[in-house]
Amino acid sequence: MRYILDGMNRSDVIPSLVLSGYALGRIAAQDAGNDAPAAQWRVLSLLQQSGPQRVGALAAAARTTQPGMTRLIGTLERDGLVLRSPDPDDSRATVVDITVSGADTLAAWLQEFRTTLAPRFADLSDDDWSALARAAEILAAHTAPDSTGEAR
Numbered sequence: 001m002r003y004i005l006d007g008m009n010r011s012d013v014i015p016s017l018v019l020s021g022y023a024l025g026r027i028a029a030q031d032a033g034n035d036a037p038a039a040q041w042r043v044l045s046l047l048q049q050s051g052p053q054r055v056g057a058l059a060a061a062a063r064t065t066q067p068g069m070t071r072l073i074g075t076l077e078r079d080g081l082v083l084r085s086p087d088p089d090d091s092r093a094t095v096v097d098i099t100v101s102g103a104d105t106l107a108a109w110l111q112e113f114r115t116t117l118a119p120r121f122a123d124l125s126d127d128d129w130s131a132l133a134r135a136a137e138i139l140a141a142h143t144a145p146d147s148t149g150e151a152r
Contacts, residue, residue: 017135017139024117025038026038027117027120028112028113028116028117031116031117032112032113032115032116034109034112036109037072039062039064039068039072040072040075040076040081041106041109042061042062043058043062043069043072043073043076043082043096044076044081044082044098044102044103044105044106045106046058046061046062047082047096047097047098047102048098048102048103048106049144051097052085052095052096052097053095053096053097054087054093054094054095054096055069055070055073055094055096056069058073058096073096076102080099080101080102081098081099081101081102081105082096082097082098082099082102083096083097083099084096085097
């Protein structure tokens, strides 16, 4: 395995992927001139993947406070990207779901990422693309949310 031969041991791979992922997201947003908070994209992605969620569950999944998430949800709702409704399992609680506009906005953002980042990866070989595709599959399988929205 190349990463072990290049001096990266197994315990360093996952932290390196996490930090590289954060850097890649930051670079893409900067290069695209996208000033929307990263938390907005995390929330829309979580809702699209997991379906309606309570604010507290979204806050935990996005690693923010519940008051901070409530403010963000308010902004997203005013922008028509999410919709709050009563929780069918607990009338005292509220769930948040992505709207069609939110899904369209998320899709446009993902396309913007693709376009912005493509030049950085244009020189990759087919083998490198295969390695990245396999890494993406592995990461998706090990980070897919369960029915509560929590990563497995």
